[in-house]
Every structure is written in structure tokens, then in C-alpha cells.
Amino acid sequence: MSRAEASALAKAAGAKVSGSVSAYTDVVVAGPDAVATAKVTAAKANGKKIYTEAQFKKALGKPMAKAKATAKAKAKATAKAKDKVKPTILKGKATKSGKLAGRAICMTGAVSETRKQMTDLIKSHGGEVTSSLTKKSTHLLCVNSGAMSSKYQKAIDQGVVIIRERQLRQMIGELKPDRGNVCLAAGHKMKWGVSPEYDSFVCNLCAKADSGPRWYCGACHDDICGTCRKRK
Structure with a gap:
């Protein structure tokens, strides 16, 4: 089941669908490959229910065939529309070379x-x-x-x-590279361990969700895992 189909079915059943985990989230529906994503990690940390696709379908009860057909039609139309839409490149002078070329x-x-x-x-x-x-x-x-x-x-x-x-x-060379274990946001000195405010985190360098000891900044809430920045 695609995300668009799941969203359409949930809305047809009267539920609200959001793109992030918040205090108002009741259930997070996770696919088979979403074992350690940021949303699943956040859901576990905040005690939210996590449904598999099978549990999600069961929770819907017995959706009417019309609702399913409508959901599939909307999902198909959305997919076609996305294929036609090209990413918008904002105006401004661009050079073919430079420190950000290819990015x-x-x-x-x-x-x-x-x-x-x-x-x-x-x-x-x-x-x-x-x-x-x-x-x-x-x-x-x-x-x-x-x-x-x-x-x-x-x-x-x-x-x-x-x-x-x-x-x-x-x-781009406006600032010198940081030296030592400092945060990415403001250059504050980072500590190794578990933040007293939260355990689960997303590494600011590799974007992987994890928990436990890491480099963290109490002021900016930056987190860097031990793989990206080795502990000396």
C-alpha cells in the first residue's frame, strides 16, 4: 500500500493525517522498512502506538469498496500529477563552477x-x-x-x-572549519553522553535515528553520533 493510498483511506475513515509525530499524534503507521526511522523512534520515545500495515487495515474495520476505489483513484491522480511537476529552481544568478557546484x-x-x-x-x-x-x-x-x-x-x-x-x-569559505567537538549550529562545545532532556536523536551529519550516548549540545540540541565523530 502506498503512502497516498493509506492517507486517503485514513481520511475516508474520519482520521486526520500528519507528516510528523507530535503531541497530537495517536498512531504511527510504519512500513516494513521503517524500523529505525526518526518517526518510529519519536513514537517509541513518546509512547505512541505503532501499527504495521496489517494492523492499520484491521483498525479501519471493513472500509466500503467505494472508499477504497476513491482512495486508489486519488492516489493514482496524485502520482501522475507529481510526475508532471518539475522542481522549481528559484531565480538568481548561478555559476557553473564554484564551491557549491553540483549541489x-x-x-x-x-x-x-x-x-x-x-x-x-x-x-x-x-x-x-x-x-x-x-x-x-x-x-x-x-x-x-x-x-x-x-x-x-x-x-x-x-x-x-x-x-x-x-x-x-x-x-563556501566565509567561516573557518570548526576545530574540536563543537555543534554545527553555533560552534558551542559538545559533550559526550546522553542528553538529560531526551534519549532518542537524529544525527545532524548522517541523518540516522539512534539513541544513547553521542555528542550533544545542550543549547542548540545538535546531536552527532559516535560513528560520524569518533570519541577520542
């Missing part, structure tokens, strides 16, 4: 400058900016306000590299 960057959250200024900055160094997260996207530029956005969750699911504005400015 397609999508933004989420509030950056320090306007979106247009940040777009022009990225393009001036050879990068592209997409208005939505697509298969073409190589990086997601995210700040704290975008950490629970649908783009952020999608980037984790797709394995897209998530970077902070500080990292972007290091990539």
Missing part, C-alpha cells in the same frame, strides 16, 4: 538573511536552490525553527544531507 539545496526554517539573499549566495557559489525537497536535492539547509518540518522529516527518510547555515558558510 542542489532546499531550505527550511528561518535563515539569518532573507530567502532571496540566501538563494543568491548559494547560486553565486555554483549551487542550485529548489523550493521543495526532490530526488535532485543533495542538501537540506535547516535551522532550529525547521527541525520538525515536513521537509526535515522527508530529508531524514531519503537520506539527504542536512546542514546548518554555519556549515554552509564554512563550505
Whole structure:
């Protein structure tokens, strides 16, 4: 069952569907390959119910054939529409060479400058900016306000590299590379261990969900796993 079909069936049964796990979430439906995704990890950490596809279908009871047909038709129409839509490349001068050449960057959250200024900055160094997260996207530029956005969750699911504005400015040479164990958001010194505020986390470098000891920043809530940054 595709995600679009599941969403349509849930809505037909009177349920609300969201793209992220929040305090208002009652159930998370997880596919067979979603064992350690950020959403499943968050659901476990917050005591939410996790349904398999079979449990989800059973919970729906006996949906009417009409509801199923409608859901499939909508899912098919949505899939066709997505195939026709091309990623929107925001306007701005782009160079064929530069430190960001070959990178397609999508933004989420509030950056320090306007979106247009940040777009022009990225393009001036050879990068592209997409208005939505697509298969073409190589990086997601995210700040704290975008950490629970649908783009952020999608980037984790797709394995897209998530970077902070500080990292972007290091990539183009505006800032010097960090030395030592400091956070990506503001350069604060990080500690090794388990954060007293939360156990489950998503690594800011590899975007993998995990729990337990890691490098963490109590101020910015940045987390880096022991694989990406070895403990000396």
C-alpha cells in the first residue's frame, strides 16, 4: 500500500493525517522498512502506538469498496500529477563552477538573511536552490525553527544531507572549519553522553535515528553520533 493510498483511506475513515509525530499524534503507521526511522523512534520515545500495515487495515474495520476505489483513484491522480511537476529552481544568478557546484539545496526554517539573499549566495557559489525537497536535492539547509518540518522529516527518510547555515558558510569559505567537538549550529562545545532532556536523536551529519550516548549540545540540541565523530 502506498503512502497516498493509506492517507486517503485514513481520511475516508474520519482520521486526520500528519507528516510528523507530535503531541497530537495517536498512531504511527510504519512500513516494513521503517524500523529505525526518526518517526518510529519519536513514537517509541513518546509512547505512541505503532501499527504495521496489517494492523492499520484491521483498525479501519471493513472500509466500503467505494472508499477504497476513491482512495486508489486519488492516489493514482496524485502520482501522475507529481510526475508532471518539475522542481522549481528559484531565480538568481548561478555559476557553473564554484564551491557549491553540483549541489542542489532546499531550505527550511528561518535563515539569518532573507530567502532571496540566501538563494543568491548559494547560486553565486555554483549551487542550485529548489523550493521543495526532490530526488535532485543533495542538501537540506535547516535551522532550529525547521527541525520538525515536513521537509526535515522527508530529508531524514531519503537520506539527504542536512546542514546548518554555519556549515554552509564554512563550505563556501566565509567561516573557518570548526576545530574540536563543537555543534554545527553555533560552534558551542559538545559533550559526550546522553542528553538529560531526551534519549532518542537524529544525527545532524548522517541523518540516522539512534539513541544513547553521542555528542550533544545542550543549547542548540545538535546531536552527532559516535560513528560520524569518533570519541577520542
